[in-house]
């Protein structure tokens with residue numbers, strides 16, 4: 629992982645937003661220019677079918693701050709963010725939607741909060757313009773679940789306007805529609821997160837890419853996320869405990885039936901309880917073996933990719949002579965991917 633060479637990287641995922649781009653670019657440039665910091669604007673075209681790419685190329689020709697990343701096809705917003713993060717050279721990486729719903733004028737607010745020492749500052753959209761039932765209620769529920777399982781309570785994890793310390797975006801691996809869960813997912817490496825209220829504007833051009841179906845996808849992602857966060861690194865704890873309880877229960881039932889058989893000469897062939905006991909024991913043993921498999925998979929996952937089970941914030945060495953002998957630890961390497 630290279631150290632940042634700029635102050636700020638703005639990452640914008642773009643899919644068919646040609647009409648919105650000039651306005652957004654003008655607003656962004658005004659705000660960033662006024663900050664007086666070095667910056668780049670990474671525009672990630674996610675396989676647009678309109679002339680977004682041409683518009684971006686024109687902007688890139690006149691303004692060296694603009695970096696255009698063109699994906700080969702439409703991979704989705706999360707992938708677009710990931711592609712932007714890969715290219716980012718700024719110490720602070722700020723994500724913003726291309727449709728103009730986020731207001732670039734809120735960027736200084738995020739930066740001020742970051743300056744207080746946070747790793748992630750998330751926008752919290754005030755007076756949301758989206759429908760209550762299909763968008764706002766599901767998102768409130770999702771935020772509550774995330775808070776419970778990660779200890780990171782955000783009012784609005786779906787807000788794209790967020791600022792990240794570069795180390796965060798260079799360390800997380802994104803899958804599915806997980807971009808909204810970066811703060812939650814980063815909780816495993818110990819991040820500090822803050823929120824600032826931001827404006828939510830209506831889309832001027834084009835239409836939203838997602839409907840109600842996203843709610844289901846987000847909830848499935850949420851399920852994966854809570855599972856990974858609680859049991860990644862120790863899958864046997866989950867499968868093993870379920871297995872022990874199930875086979876234990878089955879064992880008790882079978883012991884009880886054995887007692888009846890031996891001491892009271894009961895006939896067992898007409899007892900449904902017998903089947904239940906047998907099933908539970910088999911199921912429990914299966915769970916235990918599944919736990920073993922998951923443990924092996926997990927080790928393969930970490931070891932094959934040189935991943936580490938920890939992330940180092942910094943290494944402080946007091947004596948120079950000790951430097952030579954201390955081996956750079958695996959955790960630092962994993963940040964350097």
Ligand code: UDP
Pocket residue numbers: 640641642643644645674702703704705708724725726727729835836837838
């Ligand atoms: N987007 C993208 N790829 C996609 C879908 C969306 O890059 O496959 C971009 C889109 O251009 C916009 C942002 O992601 O900049 C958010 O999309 P949208 O406004 O449709 O989502 P909403 O604001 O309705 O959640």
Ligand code: MG
Pocket residue numbers: 725727729831836
């Ligand atoms: Mg939008």
